[in-house]
Amino acid sequence: MRKFVMAAAVTCLTLQVAPVRSAEIPADVKALLDAEMAAAKPLSTDAVIVAAVKKYNEGPASSMTNEAWKKLTLLSPEVKALIKSDIGQYLKKKKTAVITEMFLNGADGGKVAFLSKTTSWNHKGKAKHDEPMKGNTWIGPVEVDESSGEQQIQIAIPVLEGEKPVGSLVIGFGVSQMKYKTSK
Numbered sequence: 001m002r003k004f005v006m007a008a009a010v011t012c013l014t015l016q017v018a019p020v021r022s023a024e025i026p027a028d029v030k031a032l033l034d035a036e037m038a039a040a041k042p043l044s045t046d047a048v049i050v051a052a053v054k055k056y057n058e059g060p061a062s063s064m065t066n067e068a069w070k071k072l073t074l075l076s077p078e079v080k081a082l083i084k085s086d087i088g089q090y091l092k093k094k095k096t097a098v099i100t101e102m103f104l105n106g107a108d109g110g111k112v113a114f115l116s117k118t119t120s121w122n123h124k125g126k127a128k129h130d131e132p133m134k135g136n137t138w139i140g141p142v143e144v145d146e147s148s149g150e151q152q153i154q155i156a157i158p159v160l161e162g163e164k165p166v167g168s169l170v171i172g173f174g175v176s177q178m179k180y181k182t183s184k
Contacts, residue, residue, distance in 0.1 A: 025142060025153065032178040033153055036098055037137070040171055043094060044157045049104065052087035052113065053159045053167035056106040062121075064110065069121035079117045088113040098181055100150040101172035104159070105129055112167065119146045123170070132158035132168035142175060151175045 025033065043049060064078070072079055082088055091102050091113055103114035109124025123129035131138035140154040152172040159167035 025139075029142065029153070029175055029178065032182060033139070033155070033173060036096075036173050036178065037139075037155055039096075040155070041157065043169055043171075045160050048087070048090050049169065050159055050161055050166065052090075053104065053106055054161065056110070056112040057108075057166060061108065062110045064121045066120050066122055070119075072117070074117050082111055082113050083116065085113055088115070091115055098173050098177040099171055100152045100174040100177070101145065101154075101170075103170050105168045105170070107133065107165075107167055109168075123168075128154060128156040128170055129168045132156045133165045134158075135160075135163070135165050145172055 087104065091104065092115060095102060095115060099115075101115055101118070103118050104112040105123060106112050109122040109126075109129045111118065111121060128138050128140060135158050137158075138156040140156075142151060142153050144150070145152050145154070150172070152174050154170055154172045156168050156170045158165035159169055
């Protein structure tokens, strides 16, 4: 009996912390997300963003690794340089009240710019980069993001030169911020 109670308790805890998959985004949140995604869509062809990604892609490959990136602090020169760059400041101007994070990736998955330090340097091999590089929009699950600490939904859109994907833009939308925005 004791094993059964323990197994039932573990099952309940697992169900409470299991991530909500994009297909399971609550309808009210999905409607809010759809509106935010429509507003963000023009960023995929924004001339300043496309030019920054193209410049990154034409430059030398970065030697940064995810392991080395994780050791850097928010005050590390490498991190500050990407936040303070012209394109980093441009992204900051595009941030809305519901955006919790935004980062721009080159074709190789490395960072071009971001609003704040990301958990990983490179997202190549992950759907949030690979799907936009195929020309698709990716929608992640509702989750608590490691780098922002917010319950959010990440989306990723291709950065397009004409119709060709040259990079990806990942945007995190805060669930509570979206709900608050519509409650006004």
